[in-house]
Amino acid sequence: MPAAPRWRTALAKALSLPENKYQNVYQLATIDANRDPRSRTVVHRDFLHPEGSPHLPVLLTTTDARTPKVSQIHDHPRVEITWWMGGSQDQFRIAGPIRVVLSPDVKLESGSSRQEPSLALDRMDEQGFDWEKKRLDIFDSMSAHMKASWCRPPPGSIMKSYDDAKKWPQTVPKLGEAESEEDKRNQEQALRNFALVLVEPVEVDWVQLAEKPNHRTRFTRNGEQWKEEIIVP
């Protein structure tokens, strides 16, 4: 079985260091409808890979299906992640195709003129990976407060006052544990808005600023092979 690429092992190691304790977030850069770059911080949730293919890792984060990034990704399904770990002074820039897994009840208007080639995600599809089960599992692993964040009004819409938020649901129970009609309604809405975001790395640029002189390594996936090059920082 082909091994995980060296950057993947290095990333896991960096992430496990105590000095990087709160660095499980990265910036996700996309393109908007004006063809301008957009970027925001998201929380890393998990690594996946097709069965038998740890050399094809995928990064998993989550979002609300109503955020602008979802339509941006739909229209231009290629992104770059910047994962800066200040504790250990490591930067991983990770570029590749991206996919959003929505609720089966949600359809985006098809505006995409572009299909981004994918290997890991296509293989998981072929292997019958159950994306909806994964979506429900990740949803259920979140706190009751976090679950409630997906039954707010649409993100980015205008409010009269910060205090308007106090009228929104504050918690949503786990799946199978909603008892009141209100809890059931909120859970349904939260689940409808909750989406997985999957990034398949095909190019990784790793800078190690704690090394003196600094190290910088570029990993490029060609087919199933990872090429590794030492480059000038």
Add this chain to the structure above:
Amino acid sequence: MPAAPRWRTALAKALSLPENKYQNVYQLATIDANRDPRSRTVVHRDFLHPEGSPHLPVLLTTTDARTPKVSQIHDHPRVEITWWMGGSQDQFRIAGPIRVVLSPDVKLESGSSRQEPSLALDRMDEQGFDWEKKRLDIFDSMSAHMKASWCRPPPGSIMKSYDDAKKWPQTVPKLGEAESEEDKRNQEQALRNFALVLVEPVEVDWVQLAEKPNHRTRFTRNGEQWKEEIIVP
């Protein structure tokens, strides 16, 4: 005199908090020649504004003129910065036009099909702001090791071994302090490659995750006025 916008005051306050001590870095998102998003971490160096116009702030960072981001900015001079301050749980997303101030000896091939409207930078030009003096001042304020980073081979070019870097100049003296021919040559090369990067905010999205319920505020510059809206996080 119009006051600085509230986001600018909030940003300065957040940056001054002890828990945000090492958070003087942000991610700069650009568009590359394939129209794909790119992003990397850069170090915040300074705030500027036109004389008499603190309501038109500009963010200053620096780079090597030979990095891909410089030609990306040249071709598409609009960006978004994501400034995540994990200590205080604040995110500032800052979008607007961008300009690179190169050495007077360096010219980029003109490939830009787009002029991004600017207000603060144009006003500083009209006021006769001395960009080259600023470039020299910022260069000189950097450490001798940092100065030496701009006389390496071109960033991103392939090396045989990490140890090749040990052959590169390790320090470059301050302006006026180069004595040997080698120091003079290195300083000249470093100064030729050193560039300022200026981002003029026209849209700022501030999320405060330490507030419960979370606060999110969007600031939009229309002409010389900043409009402020409370929005759903």
